[in-house]
Amino acid sequence: MSNALPLKVFPGFTHQGVVDPQVQELAVTFNTEGLHALNESADEEVAWAEVGTRVSAGMFEVKIPIRLPSSMQFKPFEGQRSYNSLHIAAPAVEVQPWDLNFEWDAAIDQATGNLVLKQAFGVEGLGSEVVEAARSHKAQLVASLLYEGFTNAALGVTAKALTIPQPDAPNGLPLFTDGTATPRHYSHPFRKDSGRFANLFLGAGKITDAGVFGTMVSNMQKVPHPTLPNRTMGNRVTDIVGPSHMMDPFHEISIQRLALQISGSAFGATTNKYSIEALKAAQADGQFLGAAGLTPYRYWIAPQLDDHPYVKANPGKHMWMSLCAKKPSQCWAELAAPNKEFVPVTTLFGEADPQSKRTRKVSMITDLDAAAAAGLPHFAQMYFETTPS
Secondary structure, eight states: OOOOOOOOOOSSOOOOOOOOOHHHHOOOOGGGTTTTTTTOTTEEEHHGGTTTEEEESSSSSSEEOEEEESSOOOOOOOOOOOOOOOEEEEOOOEEEEEOOOOOOEHHHOOOOHHHHHHHHHHTTHHHHHHHHHHHHHHHHHHHHHHHSOBBBTTBBOOOOOSSOOOTBBTOOOOOSSOSSOOOOSSSSSTTTTTTTEOEEEESSSOSSTTTHHHHHHHHHTOOSSSSTTTBBBBOOOOEEEGGGHHHHHHHHHHHHIIOOOOOOOGGOOOTOTSSSHHHHHHHHTSSTTEEEEEOEEEEEEOOGGGTTTTHSSSSSSEEEEEESSTTOOOEEEEEEEEEETTOEEEEEOTTSHHHHHHTEEEEEEEEEEEEEEEEEEEEEEEEEESSOO
């Protein structure tokens, strides 16, 4: 019973004395289950780009009107009426063309005796892979807003993704601003006396450090309301997004926040406000978790952020984004595409097409006229563990 490993299995089956390739082919079995293996990606690695973003169907230029009254405050009526002005803001998305094209020998489509060959090279299944590629491209567009949506001299970044015009900023402000390199946002982009806020936080510490998570939640909640006094927007952090190396910190903080890891017998104590029973009861009554908006947070890993300027300059340092995605109308990123589903327009030039006859090639072209632009900065915040220097 001596060691029998490794077994002599490589290089595997070999042809002995068979000369004719057609005879060799008889010994080959094809399994096409892996045909798409390297063309697919995990849904969750692109699904984060759906959070707090909106796709508008349109060509050339798409504008998204936003009604902004100067005030929504009731005032005492003293015999003479006063009127508020009504503004309309319209973030614009300027569409640009993208394409993804394929071609293969027309003879393959004409080969009736080899169905596996036709399946591997033909259009079957390729269309769905192109749709998947468009979803990936959408995530790339959204991620670009984080790459070029802020200004920082130490990182050599100058913002290109700008908001709608704001007071003293006729070209708009960067989507993310810390209030030093660039001014803080105005809650009401047409009123210089409106509340102001930052949504880029440098030197924030690690998300797992004591107090950092609470500060992040508070920062989102404190964004001032644009048209009502003594009010905030009522934002709540619903989603947290980070690059790949944030997987472990997200695991750690999710356990701390959601499982409420408490050591010792105190966890099971009926008087403990963090006990599972107490939390379940509060949620069932709608008096705590539901009513207050303190619902569980969703964590997303966005590998598209692995080459973000801050991440590249500070390997291993914490970097993340918090989002408020409570209402479909409140979007931090605006996109445009041929349709809201972000499906490209596909055209197949078969073997009967004159161009195909000339080149003896069958081709499939896909066009995606799409773009992304900064939406409302009220609903997105970006955090760096350190201050770039």
